[in-house]
Amino acid sequence: MSADVTLENIWIRFDDFTAVKNADITIKGGEFFSFLGPSGCGKTTLLRAISGFQELSEGKVYIGGKDMAGIGPNKRPTALIFQNLALFPLMTVWENITFSLEVKGVGKAKRLKRADELLELVALPGQADKMVNELSGGQRQRVAVARALAAEPEVLLLDEPLSALDLKLRQHLRTELREIQKRAGITFIYITHDQGEALTMSDRIAVMREGTIEQVGNGNMIYDHPETAFVASFVGENNAFHGTVSKISAGKTIVKTDAGELEATLTEGSRLSTGDKAIVFARPESMSFVNRKNSVKNVFKAKVVYQEFEGHFWHLILSGPNDKKLKMSVINSGSSHDYDEGTELQVNVNSKLAVALPSGPLAAE
Amino acid sequence: MNSASILKFFISFYIVLFFAYLFGPLIVMSITAFNSAGFPRLSPWDCFSTEWFGVLVNDARMMAGFKNSLIIGISVVLVSVPIGLAGALLLAQLSNRVRQVYYTLTISTILVPGVVLGISTLIFWDRMGMMFDVDYESFFYDGIFLTIIGQSTFISAYTMLVFMSRLQRFDPVLEEAAMDLGATNVQTFRKILLPFLKPAIGSAAVLAFLASFENYNTTVFTIVSESTLTTVLASKVRYGINPSISALAVIIITLTLCGAFVHEILKRREQAKELALKKEEKTVSVKSASRGLLSNPVPMMVLLIFVAGLTTAWMARGYDVQQCKIEVSEEKRKHQAELSKIRRVEMEKKLEAQKTDTASPSTVTTKKAAPGTNQYGNIFAPTNLEGQVESEETNPVTKKNTENQYQNIFAPTNLEGQIKSENE
Amino acid sequence: MILWFKKFFLRNGIVLSLYMLLMTFTWIVVMFVLPQVFMFDFSFRFNWTQIDPSKIGGPEDVYTLQHYKFLLFGSPNNPDPFNVVDVTVFGRTILAAVFVTLFDVILCYPVAYYLAQVAKGGITRLMMLSLIIPFWINELLRAFAFRILFGEEGTINNVLLYLGILDQPIDYVRENIALYAGLGYAYILLMIFPIYNAVESLDRNQIEAARDLGSPWWRIHWRVVIPFAKPGITSGCTMVFMLSAGALALPQIIGGPSSLWFTQIIYQWFNTGSNWPRGSAYAMSLLVICVIFVLLIMKVFKVKFGEIGR
Numbered sequence A: 001m002s003a004d005v006t007l008e009n010i011w012i013r014f015d016d017f018t019a020v021k022n023a024d025i026t027i028k029g030g031e032f033f034s035f036l037g038p039s040g041c042g043k044t045t046l047l048r049a050i051s052g053f054q055e056l057s058e059g060k061v062y063i064g065g066k067d068m069a070g071i072g073p074n075k076r077p078t079a080l081i082f083q084n085l086a087l088f089p090l091m092t093v094w095e096n097i098t099f100s101l102e103v104k105g106v107g108k109a110k111r112l113k114r115a116d117e118l119l120e121l122v123a124l125p126g127q128a129d130k131m132v133n134e135l136s137g138g139q140r141q142r143v144a145v146a147r148a149l150a151a152e153p154e155v156l157l158l159d160e161p162l163s164a165l166d167l168k169l170r171q172h173l174r175t176e177l178r179e180i181q182k183r184a185g186i187t188f189i190y191i192t193h194d195q196g197e198a199l200t201m202s203d204r205i206a207v208m209r210e211g212t213i214e215q216v217g218n219g220n221m222i223y224d225h226p227e228t229a230f231v232a233s234f235v236g237e238n239n240a241f242h243g244t245v246s247k248i249s250a251g252k253t254i255v256k257t258d259a260g261e262l263e264a265t266l267t268e269g270s271r272l273s274t275g276d277k278a279i280v281f282a283r284p285e286s287m288s289f290v291n292r293k294n295s296v297k298n299v300f301k302a303k304v305v306y307q308e309f310e311g312h313f314w315h316l317i318l319s320g321p322n323d324k325k326l327k328m329s330v331i332n333s334g335s336s337h338d339y340d341e342g343t344e345l346q347v348n349v350n351s352k353l354a355v356a357l358p359s360g361p362l363a364a365e
Numbered sequence B: 001m002n003s004a005s006i007l008k009f010f011i012s013f014y015i016v017l018f019f020a021y022l023f024g025p026l027i028v029m030s031i032t033a034f035n036s037a038g039f040p041r042l043s044p045w046d047c048f049s050t051e052w053f054g055v056l057v058n059d060a061r062m063m064a065g066f067k068n069s070l071i072i073g074i075s076v077v078l079v080s081v082p083i084g085l086a087g088a089l090l091l092a093q094l095s096n097r098v099r100q101v102y103y104t105l106t107i108s109t110i111l112v113p114g115v116v117l118g119i120s121t122l123i124f125w126d127r128m129g130m131m132f133d134v135d136y137e138s139f140f141y142d143g144i145f146l147t148i149i150g151q152s153t154f155i156s157a158y159t160m161l162v163f164m165s166r167l168q169r170f171d172p173v174l175e176e177a178a179m180d181l182g183a184t185n186v187q188t189f190r191k192i193l194l195p196f197l198k199p200a201i202g203s204a205a206v207l208a209f210l211a212s213f214e215n216y217n218t219t220v221f222t223i224v225s226e227s228t229l230t231t232v233l234a235s236k237v238r239y240g241i242n243p244s245i246s247a248l249a250v251i252i253i254t255l256t257l258c259g260a261f262v263h264e265i266l267k268r269r270e271q272a273k274e275l276a277l278k279k280e281e282k283t284v285s286v287k288s289a290s291r292g293l294l295s296n297p298v299p300m301m302v303l304l305i306f307v308a309g310l311t312t313a314w315m316a317r318g319y320d321v322q323q324c325k326i327e328v329s330e331e332k333r334k335h336q337a338e339l340s341k342i343r344r345v346e347m348e349k350k351l352e353a354q355k356t357d358t359a360s361p362s363t364v365t366t367k368k369a370a371p372g373t374n375q376y377g378n379i380f381a382p383t384n385l386e387g388q389v390e391s392e393e394t395n396p397v398t399k400k401n402t403e404n405q406y407q408n409i410f411a412p413t414n415l416e417g418q419i420k421s422e423n424e
Numbered sequence C: 001m002i003l004w005f006k007k008f009f010l011r012n013g014i015v016l017s018l019y020m021l022l023m024t025f026t027w028i029v030v031m032f033v034l035p036q037v038f039m040f041d042f043s044f045r046f047n048w049t050q051i052d053p054s055k056i057g058g059p060e061d062v063y064t065l066q067h068y069k070f071l072l073f074g075s076p077n078n079p080d081p082f083n084v085v086d087v088t089v090f091g092r093t094i095l096a097a098v099f100v101t102l103f104d105v106i107l108c109y110p111v112a113y114y115l116a117q118v119a120k121g122g123i124t125r126l127m128m129l130s131l132i133i134p135f136w137i138n139e140l141l142r143a144f145a146f147r148i149l150f151g152e153e154g155t156i157n158n159v160l161l162y163l164g165i166l167d168q169p170i171d172y173v174r175e176n177i178a179l180y181a182g183l184g185y186a187y188i189l190l191m192i193f194p195i196y197n198a199v200e201s202l203d204r205n206q207i208e209a210a211r212d213l214g215s216p217w218w219r220i221h222w223r224v225v226i227p228f229a230k231p232g233i234t235s236g237c238t239m240v241f242m243l244s245a246g247a248l249a250l251p252q253i254i255g256g257p258s259s260l261w262f263t264q265i266i267y268q269w270f271n272t273g274s275n276w277p278r279g280s281a282y283a284m285s286l287l288v289i290c291v292i293f294v295l296l297i298m299k300v301f302k303v304k305f306g307e308i309g310r
């Protein structure tokens, strides 16, 4: 069973601070939906609003089409996996997992059986009688998932459940979570500030900044067609060239920047017009070196400051016009390239991949 | 460096003195419980005896007071633990400004003199009784009820402080997790918060009981016509004292030590548990536990006390109180005779001195101390094994007789002390 | 306010909300505040002997200041300008309480500091426990112990006589030495723990830094440790002052015959004097003066009430 979740013009204020501003989206049943944003942008607050712990200042939450106003967290068809997991330290693993059944008055034998099933599901067989503190971080993680699933929620809410784990385990659990979601067939609402996590797991992602949802879309859309300067700078690596729009034509624009006139694509429905302040975003992999001078548009001079080899890519730090720091990635084609520090090169920006967006705040480095 | 070590020496010296001040009075009092003399004192030492414990147990007023103290203590626990818990829980949910006022009010219950609390409770219920026109048999005028209420007023603040410090370490997210899993408020409270608070409930209960048990200032007003152990003690102590009170002190000190021991063990166990919760590696907790055992001085202390107790008991077996008393009185009589002899000699000397102009009163003081050392030898004098049983079986009449006899024998010196003490 | 209650009930559910509110209401209002109010009211009433019981609560049951007047000026035919006995006792009680408080600060500060900063691990625990144990023992028994020690035939006199330091026994009780020693003893714990808590949270590095800068040890205490521990010291002083001013058992048992404690006078009005309203007036006066005194001290040392008892 899965339910869709609709957030309707939600505002959440604390005294004089607004944590969530006008959140308005619908999450489809059975979807793996992620909220992505930097620390403190209001993700947890929004999640707590969905699960019923956080009162709304304005707006409505619907789960499965039902208005949740006045319904307490213990009555909502949601289960929350907390940022710090919040496993009950004084209970054993199986008692933790079947807590939701215990409070419903389910008998012990039944609960034990259910615990075994769920432990099987999260790949932790035979650990039922351990105390929680006797488990490793990854095992605890799974117990938390099992505990939430035992409540048979229609929507599972996960608040950065992997953030405390090391990289290897994180990557492993990502795929596992995704699989559990498919098997359980319920809606997952996942919170993270790790874009890699969001991109790999989610059907759709909402990017948040300071309480506002800036863009909603699948990973591909968010990465390739960011709609705001913040999204462009927050998701993946990006080089930003600030300037003013000098010319607009169908789907294209030319922006006058430090690095000369740069041509870039416009997003759909872009409201940029000539004379506006704009930023051209070019991803490291959308730039390349050219040999001839003055040959193509979108070319400028840069010097190699630092190089880093990462298998299938060379990562370079360049110093561009006005000493602007740029990042660039070049595919390792096998021939031994040598980008010695201090070498001067001509850099070309692919105008099809570069996007021009209205000027706005960027994500902190 | 040198001055630092001198400083260190002084500090250690100071600490030793401080603890001597702390324990000296208790130790001295405990020892006097075993002196057969009719007045609690260390010296002169008469005989080692446990008779004062018997006197204590046979004291009907003391026992009645003790019973009331127990009833009140338990009731105070039952009242003040739930109140303190509610108080601490509420405090955590108040907004900052209200919390200040609330906290001030609750702490005031501790700071307001106990006398004032007692009086106000007494008056309040008296007036209420008048308002509702209840008769004097009702609980509005019942000393035990009033005392329970009066004591709980400030003891609840104690328990609240205990709960507050425990709640500070509670992760409220656990409550949310339980609610999220479908638990009701009450279920969350019962299954998550209460188990977490269990050790604090224990400590709060012990604290409340002890505070109630030893309270005097409030009780003396609220108890009206009843009595508790402390009020009985107070009236006893004010009108002449005897070592049966020391015997009571010995019992309470022993119980306290045992209590401290149990408390310490429980606390350690809980700490180890919490440590284990924090650290994932089991080795850490195991290591610290073994270290804890080695460096734990409390069990050693209790063991020492236990051994000391056994030794005394063993020595007491081979020792007859009655015999000792007779010996002591014998000794005293001799001493008396000696003293009068000395006096006589002195008089003669004085007479002589009047002639020769030389006097030496210092000899008297040195002689006076001498019998004390002799008596010590007598305490451990080996005698028959049946002594203990016999002394317990001696009927009260003969006992009284011996006591009288005993007082008569060294009337001149001892009576003086007795009178003085009663005048105080 | 109503909003707060709504939120509160929503958050805790009806059962728990009612439990919390009713319990604390009973405690704070019914058990604590109302009785104080009633006592205050009662202190302005006539005594039973002065009014016909049937008229209590009637129009003739008016308020009177006579009990407070009595405390200040004594009975109408008192030749002195004020009530010499009671006012002196009052003043002496406050002074003595101040003295006991100072004695305890000086006595306890080094120990608290030692426990918090110098002693290590097991020793600290043992010392803490040994600090607490004496205070689990009945206050009256402690008073009794001091009586054994300080009696004219008491242990101290005997020891001093034996050592030849004294040639006459001293009457410690008459000299009030026993009382001060006993009161100081009784509240050691209340002084040590707040100071200990404050000093313990002081970062050792601050002390080291001061030592590095060449401060002598007394200056380190004066400039670094004591200012830091000020809330703890004030908190301890407040408690010791209030409790010693309000002590009853110790003055009754080891107080000298010449020096009454003010609480003893209150006790007499309730017991032998059988004048409850007057006793209430006296108790009220004691409470008010003590509170004013404490608030003054807090103002002087700039410590907030909220810091007490933690």
Ligand SMILES: Nc1ncnc2c1ncn2[C@@H]1O[C@H](COP(=O)(O)OP(=O)(O)OP(=O)(O)O)[C@@H](O)[C@H]1O
Binding pocket: A014, A017, A019, A037, A038, A039, A040, A041, A042, A043, A044, A045, A046, A193
């Ligand atoms: N109860 C509260 N009272 C006041 N401000 C709050 C409260 N809860 C959260 N905030 C504020 O709201 C903002 C958003 O907090 P939130 O916990 O939602 O961040 P987050 O996006 O989950 O961050 P993180 O990734 O660090 O967990 C923060 O600035 C926080 O300070």
Ligand SMILES: [Mg+2]
Binding pocket: A043, A044, A045, A083, A159
């Ligand atoms: Mg968060």
